[in-house]
Amino acid sequence: MKKILVVEDEENIRTLEKLYLQKEGYEPVLAATGREALRLFDEQKPDLVILDLMLPELSGEEVCREIRKKSTVPIIIVTAKSDEIQKLEGLEIGADDYVTKPFSPRELMARIKAALRRYDWERLADTAPVEKLVFKDIVVYPGKHRVVKAGKDIMLTPKEFEVFTLLVKANGEPVSRSSLIKEIYGGSDDEVFDRTIDAYIKNIRKKIQDDPGNPTYIESIYGVGYRILV
Structure with missing residues (x-):
């Protein structure tokens, strides 16, 4: 229970x-x-x-x-x-x-x-074969809900992890906020708005960036969404 x-x-x-x-x-x-x-x-x-x-x-x-x-x-x-x-x-x-x-x-x-x-x-998913995505000095393990940067584990919440994994999988292609909302929340949701995604990105940057005010991992694209800087 x-x-x-x-x-x-x-x-x-x-x-x-x-x-x-x-x-x-x-x-x-x-x-x-x-x-x-x-x-x-x-x-x-x-x-x-x-x-x-x-x-x-x-x-x-x-x-x-x-x-x-x-x-x-x-x-x-x-x-x-x-x-x-x-x-x-x-x-x-x-x-x-x-x-x-x-x-x-x-x-x-x-x-x-x-x-x-x-x-x-x-x-x-911890029992599944290990899949990993490599991005700069970061390794993402989708099946294990694990992010490692320079050998150190980064603790992301479930939704922060989903957002970051989707961006890494896009491999530098822009991903719109609406696409992220659809993927994470499974469709339209009146309670979800674009700034929800912005809040997740802000948290992710705090956790993976040495200087969150100078992003070198995730780029904001005005009027569109976000992409990783490959």
Whole structure:
């Protein structure tokens, strides 16, 4: 049974999420504060985290940063309705996806299932024959969700990894934001916008560049998207 950590300070929302998770066959673990969330994450080893950003004691952003220091487990953030800035900030600190309040429980369950499928596939792929893509001093192992730069492992979230792998596979050809959205999210999604991809790229640059302000691996193409600099 998959274990889901629900981090939500509003009791009515926390209870609603718990009921829907149980109905879908998951084991919910509930936290009402940021500090409790980090303690339960270490103790319970959840398969996915649903994280509200407005929390007492420690903010959701701080919780997300702490989790990302030690794990690539999927994180779905819950944000205020239509708050684009908050969504982008969540993605930039390592979240994989987001829903906005008020949200449909069915939509949340669908996003959980999709995130877990991707994560499970990546872990199962470890038993497959090793495929690798070489780009400058970086080696990408698509089947192992692994990126190595100059012999050092780079920790990318599942969606950051998908974006980077798609760009490397394009081998210097431009890839549009809309194409990346379609590949990663499986079609149109009203909750996804171009700046979502920009947030992933910003994170990737921070992790692979010595100087993120002077990109030498990924180039922005105005009005189009991105490409790797081969």
